[in-house]
Amino acid sequence: MVVAKIDNALRLTAVDDAAARLGIRRGLPLTSARAIHPDLKVVEADPAADQALLEAIADWCDRYTPFVAIEPPDGLLLDMSGGAHLFDGEEALIADITQAMARRGFTAAVALAGSIGAARALARYRPGTIVPAGTEAQAVAPLPAAALGLPADVAQAIRRAGLATVADLADRPRAIFSSRFGALVGTALDRLRGVGDVPLSPRRPPPCFRIGQRFAEPVADAAIIAATIAGLARDLGVHLERAGQGARRVEAAFFRSDGALTRLSADTSRPTRDAAVIARLLHERLEALADPLDPGFGFDLIRLAALVVEPLDTAAGAFGGGAEAERSFTALIDRLGARFGTRRIVRFLPGDTHVPEATALPVPAIDVGRAAVRLTPGATAAWQAMRGATEPPARPLRLFDPPHPIQAQPRPGLGSHPDGPPARFRWRRCLHEVVKAEGPERIALDWWRTAGRLPFRDYFRVEDEAGHRFWLFREGCDDPAGPESGGRRWFLHGLFG
């Protein structure tokens, strides 16, 4: 017995079979239900948990079709177009789903029809129905008018008008309903009868190629799993080759016999259909899992899918060693990317800015060369040294982002300059005496991002007595109303080699 607060009263939102036999129904206030049977076991509703459970079941249903959509609050829509024969026909499919759900402790009401609206209504009001294509109108005719799924007030109005079934509405001229109950009724009726159906929007983008291996007995052995992946990768490669495509992202899905589902995906820096490469990347991903893949009582389905594909022409073997070196390099990038995540393997593109933190854009190495990256501003710019001839480096080798605040002491005495470098500064509890300094080099920040203010930084290259070199800056602002120079803070931004 599940209750939730609806309209300021605790009402039952779900009841079990025993309660239903007592005449307790959904929507009844809790106090009325207690009057019928004082010993009710009551649980508070948890819509978030219900939603999560529904998502998990939807994941599991992925074994039947990639087109799975959630029908809130408690329904799932599976697009089985052209796929029922894989499960020995439509009756067997429905029986399979019902039984599988029952084994896991759920009661499923399943119906199969040629349109979403009809299937939805039949599953709720005539579970187990299979409607041959084109006969949806007849099939839904005896359903109660509530099957239209209309808003509560409209549904009540229809009931009061004495229209009990769908047939009652369907037989009468459409114009009457439109004027009396609104245009919604007509649309709902059409959907239900299979006219003007809306397409199903799947939860996940359907893969381009998908191939799976079902096991009569669940497997848990790592060697068998690895061999299965290798075999599936080979089959996937054949399919990809037939289509002239190569995979940029492959996904392995492990369906555990108790319903849990684990998905692993791996990216490649160039399209591939090499089974060995795909298998090895997925193996890397398996190895890199923080908590190893738990087979539980075993997997009853392992599936491989190519989620992103690109055209791949038959490689014209280049002569010379360069291609081989290039290939081994991209293979290394893919492997490291599969193991550590592609965002951890980066290359730098020059950024079109003077703000030091943004002069180098880290781009996943796997993406370098892709169209989206080529369009990045600065991607075509070249790296340019800031230093002049015979000068030491003008930029540090190591940069802290964000900069570290430091305590700096100004240079005292006659020779000092208010905008000069500090005499000493303290960073990470160490005091550094500045003996050499160069600066200031003023770098203006992006004024268009800071309304009305003109922030800038005065950078200094300084060296301490031991020869350690630092990149310091003092922040400033050309804002008359801004803080005075006394309040300007010092930061350490980088370390020179």
Added chain:
Amino acid sequence: MQASALAQLRHTISRLEGRPATGWDWTNGSASGPGAGGTDPLATIRIGLGLEEADQVLQGGLRTAAVHEIFAAAADGPAATGFAVGLAQRVLSALAPAGRPRLLWIRDDFCELEWGGLFASGLVEWGLDPGVLVMVRVPRPLDGLRAAADALGCGGLAAVVLESSGPAALLDLTATRKLALAAAASGVTALTLRLDGAPVPSAAETRWLIEAAPSSTGATRRRWPWLGNPAFTATLARHRGGRDGRWTMEWDGDGRRFRAPPSEAIDDGTRMSLPLPLRPADPGPLAAETDGRTAGPAPGRSATAGPLLSRRRFPGRGGGQDR
């Protein structure tokens, strides 16, 4: 007969040591065999630092397809980074025409926090094109070791830099031996940058200890001296089959090589004709907080030198020895 037996033994030894049998005559230090520039694409070559004294000791330079260790104390980490970048730059420019145009730099997340990120604009200043660099950031040091072992098997790379922080116990004899074998098999040069690391026995070809050194100052008559080229004191602490050494060198950004610092710049205490108001009468609140971890002057020194220098309105550089 005896000579051929000797040659046979030399060959066996060099094979055991993982060196290509180049017929190097160890007794007089000259290449006598066909090894140099031979037909084998994986044949190691030696890449000179540019500093002649060091290159002599190194018998021509650092060997490619081997592991080289670079150690530095905590404060000298950036200097060691500079040394590694310089070496990588020289290896890269020597091997890029031979189809090895890339550099892989592996570091773990702790290095990123502790030492800051590698700054591409700074690499440009050192003559290293950031476009050839691939950064690999790994969660844990062990992952870095695995990544390095993988990367050393990739023929498209010129060098792999493995950066680690602290006394990484992972890079022991066994691990470095594996890296050295992988490097020898693929021809990739491995540089292990051990910031704040403690040397342990290893299979590295060379081991360097890097300390920062004051840079030579180019300009003299200024309010304060400017910075010169990046300078370090590099100690060759270990060198398989060769002598050790210790040199002060600086990076020449124009020639993209290491070189000896200008000689007149070594005693920089006397050259400053314009005095510097370096120290105030009061060491200041910052100096007063010095807790013994002072990186600048030794503790206690500032306490005595401060008032002394303050009486001299403009003390010369070098702490008053010229008094």
